[in-house]
Structure formats: structure tokens, C-alpha cells
Amino acid sequence: xRHDASCFYCVKDQRLADLMIEVxxxxxxxxxxxxxxxxxGRCIVAFRDHARELFELTPDELGVYARDxxxxxxxxxxxxxxxxxxxxxxxDKQGHLHVHLVPKVKDGLSWGGMFDMMPDPKxxxxxxxYDELVKKLRAGLAP
Amino acid sequence: xRHDASCFYCVKDQRLADLMIEVxxxxxxxxxxxxxxxxxGRCIVAFRDHARELFELTPDELGVYARDxxxxxxxxxxxxxxxxxxxxxxxDKQGHLHVHLVPKVKDGLSWGGMFDMMPDPKxxxxxxxYDELVKKLRAGLAP
Numbered sequence: 001x002r003h004d005a006s007c008f009y010c011v012k013d014q015r016l017a018d019l020m021i022e023v024x025x026x027x028x029x030x031x032x033x034x035x036x037x038x039x040x041g042r043c044i045v046a047f048r049d050h051a052r053e054l055f056e057l058t059p060d061e062l063g064v065y066a067r068d069x070x071x072x073x074x075x076x077x078x079x080x081x082x083x084x085x086x087x088x089x090x091x092d093k094q095g096h097l098h099v100h101l102v103p104k105v106k107d108g109l110s111w112g113g114m115f116d117m118m119p120d121p122k123x124x125x126x127x128x129x130y131d132e133l134v135k136k137l138r139a140g141l142a143p
Numbered sequence: 144x145r146h147d148a149s150c151f152y153c154v155k156d157q158r159l160a161d162l163m164i165e166v167x168x169x170x171x172x173x174x175x176x177x178x179x180x181x182x183x184g185r186c187i188v189a190f191r192d193h194a195r196e197l198f199e200l201t202p203d204e205l206g207v208y209a210r211d212x213x214x215x216x217x218x219x220x221x222x223x224x225x226x227x228x229x230x231x232x233x234x235d236k237q238g239h240l241h242v243h244l245v246p247k248v249k250d251g252l253s254w255g256g257m258f259d260m261m262p263d264p265k266x267x268x269x270x271x272x273y274d275e276l277v278k279k280l281r282a283g284l285a286p
């Protein structure tokens with residue numbers, strides 16, 4: 001197992017909890033709800049190990065990670081009914097493979113372009129609203 | 144086969160040729176070199192059919208597309224030795240599944256952030272320089 005003791009995805013410390021809420025473990029990754037919700041339903045699918053690039057995964061890991069991403073995107077679609085989902089993996093410095101799933105709404109924020117990594121001002125939800133979204137996402141993961 | 148007669152990835156017309164150069168067919172997709180080369184080695188991996196979201200692919204298509212993406216990213220790594228590759232799929236309006244593979248260099252353009260979809264001014268290469276990159280990418284696709 002590839003592990004980096006300085007990486008918050010590896011050690012799952014407060015830095016992670018400040019940014020996202022765990023929704024569910026997937027095959028080789030974890031689905032998180034991003035706390036910043038300018039794009040309603042925005043999530044992250046973080047690979048379980050500290051891999052930087054897709055080609056560092058074994059063929060089995062790659063296949064399961066692709067299924068995790070598709071399943072998570074389907075759950076986002078079911079939960080918030082966006083008009084399009086964007087997929088982005090950057091992590092130049094942070095270096096732990098994770099994909100942002102960003103639901104877009106026709107003629108809404110960033111429609112037709114990329115997405116903002118951290119919109120200003122931030123759109124945070126109440127604890128009850130996060131709970132509701134997490135429940136919808138978990139329900140959306142069902143076959 | 145899902146096909147959209149208005150989509151340049153489906154009909155492969157001049158709009159496509161103006162933006163990118165075909166490098167090689169992959170399993171269920173095509174690897175293209177993006178003409179705008181502010182990020183040296185930037186490519187696109189376009190799915191063969193007009194699918195919008197990852198979860199529209201069959202399990203077989205999804206597995207092969209993931210392998211295509213990893214193989215293409217590995218070819219980019221071998222061709223231009225970046226410090227990190229970014230992966231992005233947007234296409235809100237265009238609607239044909241394709242992933243941008245964007246090589247980043249430490250402390251270079253957009254390092255530590257996302258990437259610019261179309262940097263201004265554009266960095267175009269000479270015909271000979273494009274040919275050289277295409278050859279390197281094809282060589283990098285070998286096992």
C-alpha cells in the first residue's frame with residue numbers, strides 16, 4: 001500500500017474533515033461530499049492509496065476505480081439531477097489521486113466552461129442539509 | 144452506436160482538425176494532440192461514441208476507456224516528462240465524452256491549480272514540431 005504520512009487523504013485528519021464529509025467506501029476509493037456546495041451535489045472520489053497518476057494503478061485497481069467513478073457520478077445524477085457532470089483530477093502538489101465530480105446546471109454557475117475549484121464566496125450548508133445530501137447520495141449508490 | 148450529426152467528435156470535420164491532430168486509435172477512443180500547446184504535450188482522449196457521462200458506458204466500454212486513458216497518460220509522461228498530469232472532462236454544451244490530458248511542469252503555467260482551457264496567447268507549434276510530438280506519443284503508446 002502506497003502511503004504518504006503528510007497527505008490528508010492518507011491520514012484522514014482534520015484537514016480532510018474541514019473540506020469534505022465521507023459518504024461511503026467504494027471498491028478502491030471513498031466517496032466524499034465536498035463541503036463547498038456552489039455546485040450543488042459536488043463530490044470527490046479519492047483513490048485509497050497515494051498514487052499520483054492513473055498509470056500507477058494496477059489493471060485491476062484501474063478497472064475498479066473507473067467503476068467507482070461511474071457509480072459515484074450516477075449517484076450524483078440521481079441525487080441532484082444536474083444537466084451535466086464535470087470530472088477533474090489535478091493535485092499537482094498534493095499528489096493523491098482524487099477526482100472532483102462537479103454537477104452543472106444549464107445556464108448556471110460556470111455552464112459551458114470548466115468549474116471553479118473554490119468559488120468565492122463559499123456556499124456552505126447547514127448540518128441538516130449536508131445530512132440530507134449524504135442520504136440522497138447513499139441511496140443513489142444502490143444498483 | 145450513439146452518434147450526433149452536429150458533433151465534431153462524431154463527424155470528424157474541419158472543426159476537429161482545427162483544434163487537434165489524430166495521434167492513434169485506442170481501444171474505445173482516439174488519442175489526439177491538442178494544437179494549443181501552452182502545456183507541452185497536451186492531448187485529448189475522445190470516446191468513440193456520443194456519450195455524455197461515464198455511467199452511460201457499458202461495463203466493458205468503461206473498463207477499456209479507463210485503460211485507454213491510463214495508456215495515453217503514460218505516453219504523455221514518456222513523451223514530455225511532466226511533473227504531473229491533469230485530467231479534465233467538461234463538455235457541458237458539446238456533450239461528447241472526452242478527457243483533456245494536461246501535462247504540468249513544477250512552478251510552470253498553472254502549477255498547483257487547475258489548467259486554462261484555452262490560454263491566451265495561444266502557443267502553436269510548427270508542422271515539424273507537431274510531427275515530432277506525435278511520433279513521441281506513438282512511441283510512448285508501446286507496451
